[in-house]
Amino acid sequence: xxxxxDIGNSQxxxxxxxxxxxxxxxNVLLSCPDDVDALFGIYPVEMAIVSSVGQSDARLFRGxxxxxxxxxxxxxxxxxxxxxxxxxxxxxxxRIAAATGAWSLYPGRNILVVDMGTAITIDFVTAAGExxxxxxxxxxxxxxxxxxxxxxxxPIVQKNNVFPMLGKDTQSAIISGVQQGIIYEINxxxxxxxxxxxxxxxxxxxxDASFFVPMLKRAIFARPDLVLIxxxxxxxxxxxGAK
Numbered sequence: 001x002x003x004x005x006d007i008g009n010s011q012x013x014x015x016x017x018x019x020x021x022x023x024x025x026x027n028v029l030l031s032c033p034d035d036v037d038a039l040f041g042i043y044p045v046e047m048a049i050v051s052s053v054g055q056s057d058a059r060l061f062r063g064x065x066x067x068x069x070x071x072x073x074x075x076x077x078x079x080x081x082x083x084x085x086x087x088x089x090x091x092x093x094x095r096i097a098a099a100t101g102a103w104s105l106y107p108g109r110n111i112l113v114v115d116m117g118t119a120i121t122i123d124f125v126t127a128a129g130e131x132x133x134x135x136x137x138x139x140x141x142x143x144x145x146x147x148x149x150x151x152x153x154x155p156i157v158q159k160n161n162v163f164p165m166l167g168k169d170t171q172s173a174i175i176s177g178v179q180q181g182i183i184y185e186i187n188x189x190x191x192x193x194x195x196x197x198x199x200x201x202x203x204x205x206x207x208d209a210s211f212f213v214p215m216l217k218r219a220i221f222a223r224p225d226l227v228l229i230x231x232x233x234x235x236x237x238x239x240x241g242a243k
């Protein structure tokens with residue numbers, strides 16, 4: 001069994017894979033080395049991989065005693081995809097993992113991957129398995145929080161799947177403006193990539209993906225565990241001799 005650990009901006013997820021399939025995933029709290037040791041003790045694990053958006057998270061693993069080989073994902077790790085990014089050392093680990101996961105699920109297709117979390121990332125993988133790059137913009141909660149933090153009187157609000165075209169008060173104006181802005185943004189990417197690549201697959205992941213999927217202009221593949229799937233693919237690639 002493989003263990004994959006994705007340490008993100010707002011949460012940490014762990015996934016256990018058996019024979020290439022995700023058996024279980026859960027949100028976990030890793031605040032000290034003891035938490036790491038406890039995580040490895042949940043199931044017998046033969047291999048593991050860790051991906052983190054921050055550099056300081058490596059301290060959690062100092063002094064731990066993993067019962068199996070442990071791979072830390074960074075820009076030097078061999079990848080199933082061909083990375084055509086000018087600065088691979090700055091490329092988010094979660095972005096390349098999500099792209100790899102999408103490629104494993106829809107091989108031989110052009111794929112636009114949208115990860116809707118603290119940030120919204122847009123990444124493109126060609127049918128030939130080339131990662132070409134992508135874009136980054138603020139995520140839903142980041143937009144709500146920014147309006148509150150950087151203005152004098154705007155309140156903090158929460159997402160709502162019922163909202164007007166035009167707000168009738170400050171709260172509904174913020175909700176409608178932020179949520180419709182994201183919908184128009186993603187629909188714009190869908191239209192552009194449909195025109196350029198008629199066979200393009202569109203895959204959404206991240207904490208806010210399920211909220212937005214019903215609001216988009218066309219059917220979208222929603223895969224909440226896409227990053228975990230990609231991390232397992234990278235782990236298998238590095239231990240199978242395929243690299």
